Structures are given as C-alpha cells and as structure tokens.
Amino acid sequence: MSKGLPKRSEDYSQWYNELVKRADLAENSPVRGCMVIKPYGFSIWEKMQAALDQMFKATGHTNAYFPIFIPKSYLSKEASHVEGFAKECAVITHYRLKNAPDGSGVIVDPEAKLEEELIVRPTSETVIWSTYKNWIQSYRDLPLLLNQWANVVRWEMRTRLFLRTTEFLWQEGHTAHATAKEAEEETIQMLNVYADFAENFMAVPVIKGVKTPSERFAGAVDTYCIEALMQDGKALQSGTSHFLGQNFAKAFDVKFASKEGKLDFVWGTSWGASTRLMGALIMTHSDDEGLILPPKLAPIQVVIVPIFKNADQLATISEKASQLKKELLAKGISVKYDDRDTQTPGYKFADYELKGVPVRIAIGPRDLENGTAEVARRDTKEKKVYPMNELVSQVETLLQDIQQNIYQKALAFREANTTQVNTYAEFKEVLDNKGGFIFAHWDGTAETEEKIKEETKATIRCIPLNNEQEEGICMYSGQPSWQRVIFARAY
Amino acid sequence: MSKGLPKRSEDYSQWYNELVKRADLAENSPVRGCMVIKPYGFSIWEKMQAALDQMFKATGHTNAYFPIFIPKSYLSKEASHVEGFAKECAVITHYRLKNAPDGSGVIVDPEAKLEEELIVRPTSETVIWSTYKNWIQSYRDLPLLLNQWANVVRWEMRTRLFLRTTEFLWQEGHTAHATAKEAEEETIQMLNVYADFAENFMAVPVIKGVKTPSERFAGAVDTYCIEALMQDGKALQSGTSHFLGQNFAKAFDVKFASKEGKLDFVWGTSWGASTRLMGALIMTHSDDEGLILPPKLAPIQVVIVPIFKNADQLATISEKASQLKKELLAKGISVKYDDRDTQTPGYKFADYELKGVPVRIAIGPRDLENGTAEVARRDTKEKKVYPMNELVSQVETLLQDIQQNIYQKALAFREANTTQVNTYAEFKEVLDNKGGFIFAHWDGTAETEEKIKEETKATIRCIPLNNEQEEGICMYSGQPSWQRVIFARAY
Numbered sequence: 001m002s003k004g005l006p007k008r009s010e011d012y013s014q015w016y017n018e019l020v021k022r023a024d025l026a027e028n029s030p031v032r033g034c035m036v037i038k039p040y041g042f043s044i045w046e047k048m049q050a051a052l053d054q055m056f057k058a059t060g061h062t063n064a065y066f067p068i069f070i071p072k073s074y075l076s077k078e079a080s081h082v083e084g085f086a087k088e089c090a091v092i093t094h095y096r097l098k099n100a101p102d103g104s105g106v107i108v109d110p111e112a113k114l115e116e117e118l119i120v121r122p123t124s125e126t127v128i129w130s131t132y133k134n135w136i137q138s139y140r141d142l143p144l145l146l147n148q149w150a151n152v153v154r155w156e157m158r159t160r161l162f163l164r165t166t167e168f169l170w171q172e173g174h175t176a177h178a179t180a181k182e183a184e185e186e187t188i189q190m191l192n193v194y195a196d197f198a199e200n201f202m203a204v205p206v207i208k209g210v211k212t213p214s215e216r217f218a219g220a221v222d223t224y225c226i227e228a229l230m231q232d233g234k235a236l237q238s239g240t241s242h243f244l245g246q247n248f249a250k251a252f253d254v255k256f257a258s259k260e261g262k263l264d265f266v267w268g269t270s271w272g273a274s275t276r277l278m279g280a281l282i283m284t285h286s287d288d289e290g291l292i293l294p295p296k297l298a299p300i301q302v303v304i305v306p307i308f309k310n311a312d313q314l315a316t317i318s319e320k321a322s323q324l325k326k327e328l329l330a331k332g333i334s335v336k337y338d339d340r341d342t343q344t345p346g347y348k349f350a351d352y353e354l355k356g357v358p359v360r361i362a363i364g365p366r367d368l369e370n371g372t373a374e375v376a377r378r379d380t381k382e383k384k385v386y387p388m389n390e391l392v393s394q395v396e397t398l399l400q401d402i403q404q405n406i407y408q409k410a411l412a413f414r415e416a417n418t419t420q421v422n423t424y425a426e427f428k429e430v431l432d433n434k435g436g437f438i439f440a441h442w443d444g445t446a447e448t449e450e451k452i453k454e455e456t457k458a459t460i461r462c463i464p465l466n467n468e469q470e471e472g473i474c475m476y477s478g479q480p481s482w483q484r485v486i487f488a489r490a491y
Numbered sequence: 492m493s494k495g496l497p498k499r500s501e502d503y504s505q506w507y508n509e510l511v512k513r514a515d516l517a518e519n520s521p522v523r524g525c526m527v528i529k530p531y532g533f534s535i536w537e538k539m540q541a542a543l544d545q546m547f548k549a550t551g552h553t554n555a556y557f558p559i560f561i562p563k564s565y566l567s568k569e570a571s572h573v574e575g576f577a578k579e580c581a582v583i584t585h586y587r588l589k590n591a592p593d594g595s596g597v598i599v600d601p602e603a604k605l606e607e608e609l610i611v612r613p614t615s616e617t618v619i620w621s622t623y624k625n626w627i628q629s630y631r632d633l634p635l636l637l638n639q640w641a642n643v644v645r646w647e648m649r650t651r652l653f654l655r656t657t658e659f660l661w662q663e664g665h666t667a668h669a670t671a672k673e674a675e676e677e678t679i680q681m682l683n684v685y686a687d688f689a690e691n692f693m694a695v696p697v698i699k700g701v702k703t704p705s706e707r708f709a710g711a712v713d714t715y716c717i718e719a720l721m722q723d724g725k726a727l728q729s730g731t732s733h734f735l736g737q738n739f740a741k742a743f744d745v746k747f748a749s750k751e752g753k754l755d756f757v758w759g760t761s762w763g764a765s766t767r768l769m770g771a772l773i774m775t776h777s778d779d780e781g782l783i784l785p786p787k788l789a790p791i792q793v794v795i796v797p798i799f800k801n802a803d804q805l806a807t808i809s810e811k812a813s814q815l816k817k818e819l820l821a822k823g824i825s826v827k828y829d830d831r832d833t834q835t836p837g838y839k840f841a842d843y844e845l846k847g848v849p850v851r852i853a854i855g856p857r858d859l860e861n862g863t864a865e866v867a868r869r870d871t872k873e874k875k876v877y878p879m880n881e882l883v884s885q886v887e888t889l890l891q892d893i894q895q896n897i898y899q900k901a902l903a904f905r906e907a908n909t910t911q912v913n914t915y916a917e918f919k920e921v922l923d924n925k926g927g928f929i930f931a932h933w934d935g936t937a938e939t940e941e942k943i944k945e946e947t948k949a950t951i952r953c954i955p956l957n958n959e960q961e962e963g964i965c966m967y968s969g970q971p972s973w974q975r976v977i978f979a980r981a982y
Binding site: 043095342 | 528611
C-alpha cells in the first residue's frame with residue numbers, strides 16, 4: 001500500500017501530495033482548484049472542529065450563520081479590504097441557465113442577469129458587520145461573541161491540497177466590543193486558544209507573534225498569528241487573530257451608546273483557522289511510511305489485527321479481540337478490529353501505518369498460547385509483547401506517550417532548525433542550506449522587508465510576542481534595530 | 492417582549508415571520524433571499540445536526556466534503572436533473588474584480604472570464620458521482636456510504652425564513668451499491684431515520700410515503716418523503732430519500748466488477764434534510780406567546796429566575812440556585828441562571844416563553860422561607876410548587892413529560908385534521924374550510940394531479956407506505972382507483 005510513497009529527502013513536495021491522496025485524506029476535484037475531502041481526512045477535520053468548537057464555547061462564543069454571498073458594493077466599503085480580496089473572488093452574475101437554441105446543452109440565460117453582482121465570501125467581515133449594525137445599539141448589546149463554521153472561496157492560481165485551495169473550510173470568529181482594550185484582549189485570547197489547540201491537540205509547537213504591517217489582514221489594525229515549522233524547513237501560518245480597531249464599524253456605521261449615553265463606533269476582532277491545519281498536521285509529524293497522527297485527533301486510535309491460518313484460529317482470536325475492543329472502548333479509546341480475510345496482515349500493517357493509526361495490536365496463534373499480544377506504536381515503530389490483562393492500561397499510557405513524544409520531537413526539530421544570524425550573507429546561506437526559522441535584525445521598514453522577499457523568497461513570519469529587546473543593526477540596510485524578527489520561507 | 496406577537500388565528504403567516512425574528516432564530520439578510528441564522532436559532536440547528544449525525548454514523552455512514560462549484564456541463568449529464576435545477580441556479584462567470592476606471596468602486600474584470608461557467612451546487616449528485624467514478628472499480632468498493640453537511644443554493648423567487656431560502660444548510664447523503672435491492676433498502680432505511688428523528692427528537696409526527704412521479708426529485712427513480720402537518724392545516728415535507736436507480740451511474744459512467752467479474756452500473760441513493768426542519772419545528776408546536784421547543788432540542792432546557800427585592804435576597808437565592816444548577820447539570824440537563832438586575836422577572840418570564848425554554852424555575856423570598864421553588868412548564872403553562880429536595884427528580888420527569896406531551900398534542904391535531912373524502916366537491920370544501928391531510932381516490936395520472944393542483948393549489952403529498960388497498964373511483968375523473976392518496980396544500 002505504502003509502496004512507492006516518495007521519500008521526503010528526495011522530493012518533499014511530491015511526498016506530501018502522494019501521502020494526502022494515498023492516505024485517503026483529500027484529492028483534487030474536477031473543479032479547478034477545489035478539493036474533495038475524503039472520508040478519512042474529513043474524520044480528522046471533524047475531530048479538530050469538535051475540539052476547537054468546545055474551546056470557543058468555553059470562552060463564551062456562540063455559533064451563527066451568515067450568507068455565502070456578498071453584494072459587490074459591500075466589499076468596497078472598507079478600502080484595504082477590497083484591495084485585498086477583489087483580485088481573487090468568484091463573481092456571480094446570473095441566476096438562471098436555459099437550453100441552448102441549438103440543443104447543445106445549457107447556456108447562461110442573458111435575461112437572468114443580476115442587477116448587482118454577488119461575490120462568494122472570501123471572508124465574512126462585510127456581511128457580518130452590515131448585520132451587526134442592526135443588532136448593536138447600546139453597550140448592553142456588547143460584547144457580541146460569534147463564530148461561524150463555513151466554506152469560503154479565494155480564487156487561487158496555484159493550489160495545493162489543504163495548503164492553498166480555491167474553496168476551503170474554516171471557522172471565522174467575529175466579535176464586537178465597547179472598548180479597544182476589550183477587543184485587544186479578545187484578539188490575544190483567541191490567539192492563545194489557537195496556540196493551545198495546535199500544541200495540545202495537534203502536537204504542533206507554534207510561535208505566537210504579530211505580523212508586520214505589510215502582512216496584515218486586509219482591514220485589520222493588527223494581525224496576530226501562530227507559526228509552525230514544517231519538516232522541510234518552511235514555515236506554515238496556522239491561525240490568525242485580528243484586531244480590527246473601528247475599521248469595519250466605521251465602514252458599516254456600527255455605533256453604540258455607552259453607559260454614559262455617548263455614541264461611539266464599536267471595536268472589532270476577527271479570527272480564523274482553516275483546513276490548512278490539516279497540512280500542518282501532516283507535514284509536522286509524518287514519515288516515509290505515511291501519516292503519524294496525534295492520538296487526540298486520530299479517528300482510529302487503536303487497530304487490532306488478527307494473524308491466523310484458518311477459520312478456527314480466527315474465531316478464537318476474534319473472541320479475545322472483541323473482549324479487548326470492548327474494554328478499550330469503555331475507556332473512551334476508539335478501536336477498529338480488522339478481521340478481513342481478503343487482505344494479508346502485512347498489507348494491513350502497511351495500510352494502518354500509511355493512515356497513521358497510533359497503536360497497532362497484533363494477536364496471533366502464539367499469543368493465544370501465551371496469553372499475550374504484540375503492541376506496536378506508529379511514531380517510533382517500537383514493538384512490545386504484553387500479557388493480555390495488562391493491555392488496556394499499557395495502551396492508555398502509550399497513547400499519552402505518543403501524544404507527548406511527537407510534540408517533543410517536533411519541538412526539538414524546530415529548535416534545531418532555528419538560527420540567529422547577523423549578516424545578510426549568513427542569512428542567505430542558512431536559508432538555502434538549512435531553512436527553518438531565522439532570527440535576524442530588521443530596520444522595521446516595508447521597503448527592506450519587500451527587498452529581502454524579492455531576493456530570497458523569505459518573509460517575516462512574525463515579531464514574537466514579548467519579544468526580547470536587543471540593540472543591533474538591520475542585516476540588510478545596516479540601520480539600527482531593537483529586536484530580531486523571524487524570517488522564513490513559507491507555505 | 493412577546494407583546495405584539497401577532498395571533499395565529501388572525502394571521503398565521505405573520506405570526507410565523509415575527510416569531511422567527513423575535514425569538515432570535517433567523518432574519519433576512521442584506522442579500523436577497525438569503526437568511527442570517529441567529530445564535531439562538533443556530534443552537535437549535537446544532538442540536539438537530541448532532542442527533543442526525545449520530546444516527547447517520549450508527550447506520551454506517553461517514554462524512555466527507557465535495558466542492559461547492561459544479562461545472563455547467565456536469566449539470567447537463569443527467570437529463571431530468573438539469574431540467575429540474577437549471578432554472579434556479581447561481582452562475583459564476585468571472586473570477587476577479589478590478590477598480591473602475593472612473594474610481595466609482597469595483598467592477599467585474601472582463602478579462603477574468605471563466606472558460607466554462609460554474610454553478611453553485613443546488614445539490615451534489617453530479618459532482619459526487621463524477622468523483623465516485625474514480626473511487627469505484629469493484630464490488631469490494633461497495634457499498635459507499637457518505638454524507639455531507641453543506642450549504643446549497645437554489646434561486647428562489649419567493650422566499651420565507653427557513654421554509655424557502657436561496658441559500659440553505661442541509662445534509663445530503665450519497666450512497667452507491669452493488670444491487671438495486673441494497674440501494675432500495677438504504678433508501679427506506681434513511682427514510683426511517685428521518686421519521687425516527689422527526690418523531691423522537693422534534694416531537695413532530697410524520698407520515699412516510701412515496702411521491703408521485705411528477706413530484707419526484709429530478710433524476711430519481713423513486714422519491715420517498717416524510718410529511719408533517721402544520722397548525723394552519725398545511726403540509727410540510729420534512730426530509731426526502733431518493734432511490735436513484737442507475738441514473739447517475741449511467742450519466743457519469745460509474746461501473747463496477749461484480750464478484751463474478753461482470754461489469755455493471757452502480758446503484759445509487761441520495762437523501763437530504765435541511766434547515767426547513769426548523770420551520771416544521773416552529774410551526775408544529777409554538778403558540779401565541781412564542782416558541783415551544785421539545786426538551787431534546789432545546790438549547791436551554793431549564794431557566795432559573797430569582798425574584799428579589801434587594802441584594803441580600805439575591806445573594807441567598809443565588810446560593811440555592813447555584814446548587815440546583817449544579818445538580819441539574821450533573822444529570823445532563825442544560826440550565827441557565829438568569830440573575831440580571833437590569834430586567835424584571837416579568838420581562839424574563841415573557842422572554843423565556845418567547846424562546847420556548849421548556850421549564851422555568853422561579854425562586855423568591857417566600858420559597859426561601861418554605862424551602863420550595865415554583866416550577867412552570869412552557870407547553871401547558873401549568874405551575875407547581877415543589878420542595879427544593881424534590882426539584883431535580885421532578886424536572887427530569889417533567890422534561891420527559893413535555894417531550895411526550897407535545898408529540899401527543901401534535902398527533903391528536905393531525906388526526907383531528909385528517910379527513911377522508913369521496914367527491915371533488917367535498918374535497919374542495921374540506922380544503923378551504925379545514926385544510927389538513929385529505930385522503931382521496933386518484934386515478935394515478937399526472938394529468939388529473941396537475942388539474943387538481945391548478946384548480947385548488949393542493950398537491951399529492953405522498954402515497955403512504957404500506958397503503959391500504961381499497962377499490963374506489965377517482966374523485967376528479969371518475970376513473971377506477973385502488974387506493975387513497977394524501978392531498979394537502981403545502982409549504
């Protein structure tokens with residue numbers, strides 16, 4: 001099954017594409033740039049959604065749903081917003097097809113032209129703030145803490161499964177507050193929620209930081225992000241949280257009366273994480289044999305594979321396996337017992353490795369004699385034989401171990417691939433030979449940032465929160481600098 | 492709060508519209524025909540989703556996700572399918588906007604015209620079957636049992652919140668099978684799942700039946716449905732399950748090799764239920780004071796309202812209420828304690844009535860003296876005073892009672908509003924004066940069906956499953972008939 005998966009060391013990009021398809025995560029659809037999220041991939045996404053949704057609710061947010069269509073004129077109401085999204089949006093101009101006069105199929109009915117074109121939402125600030133205008137009159141209506149799970153569309157020219165697709169799934173939080181301080185606190189709170197989720201569920205270590213002005217969300221005052229490092233040394237932005245100031249409130253005239261009766265514009269935030277997280281998950285942990293999934297997000301945490309020569313053996317093993325499965329399920333562990341007789345154990349082993357199932361238990365005739373089973377962990381490939389009556393507690397411990405171990409491994413990788421440089425020559429050398437996060441001094445200008453990007457394809461991923469202040473000179477311009485920022489090539 | 496909600500007896504339609512808005516369920520959006528599902532409404536929908544999703548998984552289905560866009564040519568591949576959907580679809584013709592030369596905003600960029608137009612999915616059979624072609628080669632790949640939660644768009648000219656909107660949320664199951672029998676069994680299984688959900692979660696009694704050929708889903712061999720009766724005597728179709736035969740397999744060339752190595756087209760089903768269910772829920776149970784929700788779908792099952800004159804009283808009540816809330820939560824009951832001092836108890840009572848919270852507990856100073864609390868049920872408005880130590884068990888029983896009671900009430904209403912008629916004159920009289928489900932003989936022709944529809948606006952809702960066979964004559968044409976079918980005016 002995993003035969004022929006390209007090696008990461010030879011072609012990381014090809015390895016990723018093949019892994020995504022072969023592990024039944026996603027595939028390209030007949031529609032340009034759009035993906036089909038396959039059942040196994042979607043099961044992982046559902047686990048991500050459930051965990052995030054619970055965290056959003058625990059921080060006081062409620063879900064709602066806003067229309068997929070945005071009138072063209074709405075997009076234009078916030079100047080930098082339209083600048084950011086107009087160039088890559090799907091435009092609806094008509095609402096009917098009709099039979100072609102020559103019988104060749106259906107054509108667009110020219111009589112069904114919309115008066116105003118509609119855009120398929122690339123993000124929902126405009127349609128949501130136009131609605132908030134009616135919902136918010138007084139400080140008593142604030143804060144308004146909503147989230148939406150939705151599909152969005154951005155017309156990307158070069159797409160890659162999960163990482164960059166024309167349509168993707170995400171959640172977008174949109175909150176409204178009475179003060180700048182409260183909105184800023186919300187922005188940071190949600191950044192922390194994303195970091196918590198990435199580290200404790202996905203087992204992906206992240207750096208929290210703020211974007212430079214040129215990397216800000218179109219319409220935000222400040223954009224915060226979490227940045228993860230992939231195995232090939234490239235960064236992947238895994239969630240963003242925006243302090244919108246009063247920008248959208250002003251664009252859509254959303255005012256509130258304070259306790260003192262004073263009218264003021266509302267302060268806003270928005271924050272989102274998408275199916276891109278699937279890409280981060282895959283590229284942080286997996287190996288040449290296939291996926292490695294953190295137990296907390298694995299749709300199947302344990303697979304039991306019987307090894308048998310005849311139906312009698314299978315029957316005896318199945319009895320043990322069913323009992324074991326029942327006990328594991330009672331502990332809240334998801335288990336699959338794969339007793340198909342159409343595939344060999346070797347095929348099954350390879351397939352569950354490809355799919356990243358954290359723990360595999362094999363039970364064969366010798367195990368029956370000895371009252372044992374063989375337990376293999378996906379992350380380190382270690383195998384151990386345990387007595388049957390110890391299995392449940394061993395598996396429980398093992399799942400926790402794996403969750404910790406892959407996080408620690410990813411963290412060690414990131415530390416080994418984080419470098420401080422002082423000169424531009426050194427910067428380019430590290431970038432080309434090693435990649436990773438590069439901490440370097442920058443003069444704080446968009447001009448320098450842009451030139452470095454043009455010359456090296458590296459961008460400033462973020463200025464870390466609570467960044468250490470250190471006097472230095474910009475590696476590019478030689479101008480004074482007070483802190484190092486993180487550069488990397490990125491997805 | 493509920494002041495001014497129109498009376499059902501005076502204007503049912505207006506009552507519905509106002510209730511949907513005032514109870515914070517949904518409202519019209521700035522985009523024509525699309526709705527905003529407000530937080531409280533969405534919480535109910537989430538509970539519906541969770542229950543249905545669990546039922547789908549328990550019957551072996553897995554979720555996946557397919558693109559929102561459908562190439563225009565795909566729609567045409569199944570002849571009756573395109574006939575059914577081409578007239579009401581959103582068409583994407585361009586993928587970019589640009590600044591207007593006169594600076595007046597953004598315009599569609601004529602250079603970004605798509606070679607082939609895309610349709611926003613009205614339903615996903617075409618894009619899914621074009622994908623199944625690559626997934627299905629042999630009987631070993633079957634059955635394929637997938638479901639998708641998604642938004643869909645049908646360009647409706649006359650829209651009503653939840654009942655008929657341009658964009659709506661739904662789930663669509665799409666399954667593929669090796670035999671007609673298996674696909675037919677799946678079709679009926681999912682019809683039963685919908686009926687089970689409607690009756691046991693929504694407390695809405697439904698009739699299961701099959702549609703006449705003219706009411707079939709565009710592309711189906713047979714369409715099964717569940718039909719519910721609303722308080723105004725109109726029917727509401729609340730879920731459909733389609734046996735697709737080999738129609739989509741033929742349109743997209745999806746063949747499989749049987750165990751014997753014979754190539755044949757795959758057999759299909761599809762089945763869907765949407766945010767229309769919210770309309771059915773609202774119109775089945777609610778009254779002139781507001782919503783009545785079945786406890787199994789109520790976001791808040793119990794609200795506790797303190798009645799106090801000063802802060803000291805509130806503090807003592809709050810202590811009792813917090814303890815009670817904790818005990819109810821421990822039983823899995825969702826509770827809200829509303830201790831706001833900005834609103835009167837009377838305001839709160841009316842507001843929770845409007846929102847349909849099944850059980851309200853009021854605790855006042857006299858209750859503190861007596862160690863009691865007053866419990867009011869939303870459905871019958873009965874109030875009783877119970878000792879504090881009995882409250883938890885009383886509330887548990889009460890929630891079950893309410894779930895049962897509103898179902899029985901709806902069933903009794905349906906029975907009282909189901910009539911057998913033998914002549915067309917009688918039919919029209921019942922239709923105009925009483926409405927409801929009318930069982931009448933029909934000659935089985937589309938022509939008669941169409942004429943009755945034209946003359947009376949009544950349609951055949953379904954031919955009930957396991958329908959009693961009874962010789963008679965068609966009330967319209969006088970031709971022989973072997974069974975009665977259900978007529979009604981419908982949403």
